[in-house]
Amino acid sequence: MTKNRSTLTSQQLLIWLGQKMQPDLPIYNVVFTFNFHQTLDAKTFNDAFNKLLKTRPSLRTVFIEQKDKPVQYLSDYQPEIHEVVDITKWTDTEIKHWLHHRAMQKIELEKKCYDSVLLQGENESIWFFNVHHIITDAWSFTLYFNDLKSFYFNEKDENTSTHYEDYIIFEQNEDNKKFLEYWEKKSEPLKRIELFPLQTNKESSCTREHIDLGNNLSQKLSALTEHQEFKSLTKDLSFYQLFMTAIFSVVFKISSVRDLRIGTPIHSRVKPDFKNTAGLFLDFFPVNITISKEESFRTLHKKVQNEVIELFKYARPGAANAKIRSSFNIILNYINKSFDSFNGIDFQSLWMGNGFIDQTDQIRIQVHDLNKTGNFHLCIDFNDQYFTKRNRSDFITYLIATLEELTGNPSQLLTDIQINPKIDSLLSYSNTEFEGDVRKAFLHQVDINPQRIAARQEGIELTYLDLFKKASQVAAYLQAKDVKPKEKVVLNLPRSVDYIAAFIGVLLNNNCAVPVPITSPIKRTEYIKENTDAALSIDSVSMQEINEQHLSNFKKQEIHSDDSMYVIFTSGSTGEPKGVELSHQSFANYIFWANDYYLKKSPVYAPLFTSVGFDLTLTSLFLPLISGGTCTIYPENDNSGIIDLKSVFNNQNLNLIKATPTHLQLVKNYLRSNSNLKVLIVGGESFSSDLARYLQENYNDDFYIYNEYGPTEAAVGCIVHRFEKEMDKTGNVPIGKPIRNMHSVLLNDEKQPVLPNTVGEIYLLGYGVAKGYLKNETLTQEKFISHELFPGQRLYKTGDFARINEQGQFEFLGRKDDQVKLNGYRIELGEIEKAVAKLTKSEQTVAMVWDNDIRNKAENLFYCTSCGLPSNYPSIKYNEEGVCSLCQNFDNYQAQVEHYFRSLDELKDLIESRKQKNSEYDCMMLLSGGKDSTYALAKLKELGFHVLAYNFDNGYISQEALDNARKICNDLNVDLLIDSTEAMNEIFVDSLKRHSNVCNGCFKAIYTLSTHVALDKNIPVIVTGLSRGQFFETRLSEELFKSNTSIENIDEIILEARKEYHRINDAVSEHLDVSIFESDEVFEKVEFVDFYRFCDSSLAEMYDYLDQTLEWKRPTDTGRSTNCLINQLGIYVHKKKEGYSNYAFPYSWDVRIGHKTREESIEEINEEIQEKKVFQMMDEIGYNFDESLLSKGIVVYYTGKYLDDKKLRNELKSLLPSYMIPNRFIHLEEIPITENGKVDKAKLPDPNSQFTNSSAYQAPRNDLEELIAQIWQEILQINKIGVFDNFLSLGGNSLAAIRITSRIEEKLGLEIPLRELFEHPTIADYSDLIADIIQSNLN
Amino acid sequence: MIQKIKKYIQSELAGDPTLSISNDDDLLGSGIIDSIGIMKLVAFIEEEADVKIPPGEMVIENFINLNAIEQYLKTKQD
Secondary structure, three states: OOOOOEOOOHHHHHHHHHHHHOOOOOOOEEEEEEEEOOOOOHHHHHHHHHHHHHHOHHHHEEEEEEOOEEEEEEOOOOOOOOEEEEOOOOOHHHHHHHHHHHHOOOOOOOOOOEEEEEEEOOOOEEEEEEEEHHHOOHHHHHHHHHHHHHHHOOOOOOOOOOOHHHHHHHHHHOOOHHHHHHHHHHOOOOOOOOOOOOOOOOOOEEEEEEEEOHHHHHHHHHHHOOOHHHOOOOHHHHHHHHHHHHHHHHHHHHHOOOEEEEEEEEEOOOOHHHHHOOOOOEEEEEEEEEOOOOOEHHHHHHHHHHHHHHHHHHOOOOOOOHHHHOOOOEEEEEOOOOOOOEOOEOEEEEEEOOOEOOOOOOEEEEEEOOOOOOOOEEEEEEEOOOOOHHHHHHHHHHHHHHHHHHHHOOOOEHHHOOOOOOOOHHHOOOOOOOOOOHHHHHHHHHHHOOOOEEEEEOOEEEEHHHHHHHHHHHHHHHHHOOOOOOOEEEEEOOOOHHHHHHHHHHHHOOOEEEEOOOOOOHHHHHHHHHHHOOOEEEEHHHHHHOOHHHHHHOOOOOOOOOOEEEEEEEOOOOOOOEEEEEEHHHHHHHHHHHHHHOOOOOOOEEEEOOOOOOOHHHHHHHHHHHHOOEEEEOOOOOOOOOOOHHHHHOOOOOOEEEEOHHHHHHHHHHOOOOOOOOEEEEOOOOOEHHHHHHHHHHOOOOOEEEEEEOOHHHOOOOEEEEOOOOOOOOOEOOOEEEOOOEEEEEEOOOOOEOOOOOOEEEEEEEOOOOOEEOOOHHHHHHHEEEEOOEEEEEEEEEEEEEEEOOOOOEEEEEEHHHEEEEOOEEEEHHHHHHHHHHHHOOOOEEEEEEEHHHHOOHHHOOEOOOOOOEOOOOOOOEOOOOOEHHHHHHHHHHHHHHOOOOOHHHHHHHHHHHOOOOOOOOEEEEOOOOHHHHHHHHHHHHOOOOEEEEEEOOOOEOHHHHHHHHHHHHHHOOEEEEEOOOOHHHHHHHHHHHHOOOHHHHHHHHHHHHHHHHHHOOOOEEEEOOOHHHHHHHOOOHHHHHOOOOHHHHHHHHHHHHHHHHHOOOHHHHHOOOHHHOOOHHHHHOEEEEHHHOOOOOHHHHHHHHHHHHOOOOOOOOOOOOOEOOHHHHHHHHHHHHOOOOOHHHHHHHHHOOOOOHHHHHHHHOOOOOHHHHHHHHHHHOOOHHHHOOOEEEEEEEOOOOOOHHHHHHHHOOOOOHHHOOOEEEEOOOOOEOOOOOEOHHHOOOHHHOOOOOOOOOOOOOHHHHHHHHHHHHHHOOOOOOOOOOOOOOOOOHHHHHHHHHHHHHHHOOOOOHHHHHHOOOHHHHHHHHHHHHHHHHO | OHHHHHHHHHHHHOOOOOOOOOOOOOOOOOOOOOHHHHHHHHHHHHHHHOOOOOHHHOOHHHHOOHHHHHHHHHHHHO
8 A cells, every 4th residue: 555645735725624624515516517528338337437537646645633633645446436426317507507516516625626427418428527726727627627538438447647746746846946936026005905895704615607708809809919019929928918808907907906906827747758747836926007197008007018028037936835825805717728530529628617616816817718619718717706797797797808908909098997887877867946045935935934943042933933033133234234245254153052043143134154163163163264365254242232223224135056155164184274154055955855755744853952053053054944843052162072972862842853873872861752853964084884773773763864974065965874774784884875966976086987786986966066176276176177077067075985886885994194105005094993903892093194204294293383393292282372281380480480590609619618628629510511501500600609510422423513612711711521421322222212313412511421420539519501492491390380289399309200210220320320319418528509599581681792802603403502422312202203393392491491492492493404414413323213213103992891012913913914003002082073073193102102011001900000100101291001001111200200299299298209200119019118107197 | 147047947947957948949839948938038037137127028039049049138238
């Protein structure tokens, strides 16, 4: 018995694994049937088959697992009795059924890898032959068949073929490393190409279609290959490339994706012997093509040619692996082998499908002419997940049409190909005649139902007549104020009956209403007034003025349907709000339709609870008023605009509510039954089926939910769908179909209609389309376009993507802005949100890409109107006047701060008192060469002291600053010591890692080294030139002053902080001698004193003095008020890593205390960094750019269960491609929402200040830990701090320590020494300490 | 160069180092090499002769036999 075990080839292994994943599915059955038009002789056939078994030993391969690895060996030859089935009495259907069933029969790889049956009928025989792909391919079947024929007709006996074992050995010996690398590179992930949407979860099931291209098309293709540029080295190669070109073209047209990839097998029968060897000889490799704009068949074909050359260059047996195989899901297999004739006996071969496909493959296209018909045949396997019957038919139609076009007009641009003549009935649309306006409809109600209640607000009820009267007064008032028709009137009112009256009043005078909610920030309101050139603004005060007397001279104004009815301002994703102007006709078309559709013209009782600045609100405002119903008003509570949704939804008197999905999420757990509520209209955001179903089930059967889609630019709502529980089961609820007189087309990037069932951008046309954007002609031209397919119409380009499903309904797929790119990959934020929500059971997740580069862009920033602090500073807030919270807070303690500052006389006394007898110098001055330290030095000299000037050269000091220092010291006759350290580069790198800047490290080095010198030379005082702004930046926190601590106390605290500062383990402590700081002695021997605590000279005075007395020159080679060149590097890194400039904060202080102007500060913050120089310096100091600079990434915010980052990442690996796994996870109690009921992205926490936890998160376990955690979180600006997280690792520094300690004192009345925080650097430890202290205090 | 190419065809593509190939033998037509083989041959020639063969020049006329290949390579050098 030959039990020669072999390993598997790499292709075999892939199949082995694939089968193991789906052990019960016949995915790899390769089945051919040969239908002979004559009955074959069973015995002869049997013998022939046995000879086949003998001489094609690979058929006898079996597979077993040995020590968890698969091996193969040949089972011995045993002649077998071939299975025969009598089908003489069977119908065609029965035969088909039997074959189909048998093709799906599972093959047991450890027993026998084939299944062969002869079906005998009358005048026909069918040879059914199923061989597992692991030992075969299509080529092998031609070998089997041709051999069998030879044996059947006794044409030969033996077969000298090479055995597959030889190939196994051959593949093993091939050195494929270089080629593998090439292919792995080529397989880098692309956006998944989805031809048609995911239909169901029918994993792995597949439908095979057989297509005969026919003589005509086959001939045309052949003719094309005779043309110079379509001709390759062989005819087969030429055809292969043509088909590949056609397929790329079709995939592009359907998916609209430009970066495409197709997989194709190259058979590895590289040695001539292998050509006669049966077995699996297919390696699959990717072919990548990017479709350019203006791509034609010709240009595409050229690209394909080049790719094919590369393909053959690098394709090697075994140079493929699982990763490469899974990088594509569309496959083209061109087979150029065929079956021999059967000596005159007619037969038909059929390559049967087995009903299944690798679940990751979408479609496999096999091109062949196995039967030697002279025509091409396509055998296409469609994955049922992606293809319904309609989709399959469409695809085939497109492919054939493309082949026709290719042969007919090779120069044709891909985008011009019209391959579906029956695109859409949409192209022949029309609008019904339309007339009417909302005012008329309201007045009609006033006529017929004057006593009905029109509006209700907290006890006030207004009848239609009342409302009309009040509105008339408003109109009269407008006229009295000389407001002419068509002019715009701002309505800056709270939600109230006044508001309604004012709106109608405005319409009575044929003015255009511009509603602005009272919660709108002043600046925005001002902007709106200006932008609309409003003739007048009506606010609460004006409403009080309005009364009856205005009525006397009132003249009613005519409305033309084209006149503007309202302007609504949208926020837009960037920059200024845009004013969208709509006509009466646009709105009337919507509201009349809504009146007919929702409650069939019966009176509507709806709540008015959403922002008046949101067009969604207009429905709730006007539907009641034109139907004779009542508008129930829920006024704003406060500036947040959020109201009690529960009371809205549970109001039993309402029959219609319009809300956003976010509203519904918030309120869904509080809903009571409400038998009067008939209609819920949902708009504004994506609406999930789960949520819809949940709501539907809460109410009774006579309740309907409608998903209403509509941008402000198309009058409130224009595509609507009624939620159907049975149909709309997964994903999002469809948005449905356009309303009356509105139409929607899906166009691609070239503004052409996309193919049915494929993705495109929504363009809207019809009565509802707005006039345009106020004062923004460019944007209006861009978004409101004309289109040749719709002559005379204006189309609005929405920026929303959708597709039309089988039922003809639109399905919303997201905004263009949501399709973001990161590092070249397209990121589907929606997918990430879904995946995270799944894992954490979060009700709302928001995924975003943050990019510090964009964040740092000057044009995206807002600056404090007072100090210039930019808006990218973490968690900074501004009040209505644009003043930042730091400035506002400073106002509160500024007075106390004055006590901290002293006079020069006091400085003199201080230094005098510390004079040492045996010391050469009275004090040391840290002299950088800049204006601050130079001025200080001069003043010290003036005071008569013996000063040693200490300058530190960090290797990048400005030459001019150094020259300055030397000159000044020379002129002043002061000794100058220039110090340095060899460890500076390490210190820089460490500082960049810890603090994202270079200054921290540098300062620490200076302090350390200067202290050494001072000790050596017995100098008792070191004077620093830190500016006042720098004091506030590093030491003088507001907590120190708020708690009414005495100045002595403050000094003590600051000294403590300094001590701890020197005791922190970092690069400085590693490379420099910090042993001197271990005991407190050094702090007694050497005192640090800040000159500017004692000196109050203004900037002007300082410059004057420096100019006149010293001829001091301002360094120009550093470009800003700093003395050193490496500063730029620090700023660059900080901006990238942290998302804001490290100078923002200190400069704001300089401005706040008058040492810098706001404009100067802003200019310097935005100063351009010379990146080349920065990179050079990074090289010099040994800072590795790539690893530590994470300036952009994906952040996901979620509610629900908190999960450890690491765990989340791990779990997500199986749900998302690697490039979509978020970098930051931020768990929130709730997601902030705007007053329009949408997610408020601006209020989401800064992803930069989120620290990624390495240790397991442990939530606070008791009240004390909770309290401490809150304080730490607030001061360290970190969302969630676990009780075992280390203070220093979290970015804690002296200032933070001071603040935390002060807050603890404030909250608990306990004075905890600063150093305790450093000695108990976790919340757990710190809390234990405090608990102990409290305990001992009680005893 | 032609010798190198011949050797490559014999050992790598035809699998028979002793196979005799005359300089005017039709490589494809006589079945010495097939579609895949010819592509590999072209790649080999590019590498060995250090030339770039654009798709436009990948026509059967240039590679039909060893003579043609030699001619073609000569024109590349000019």
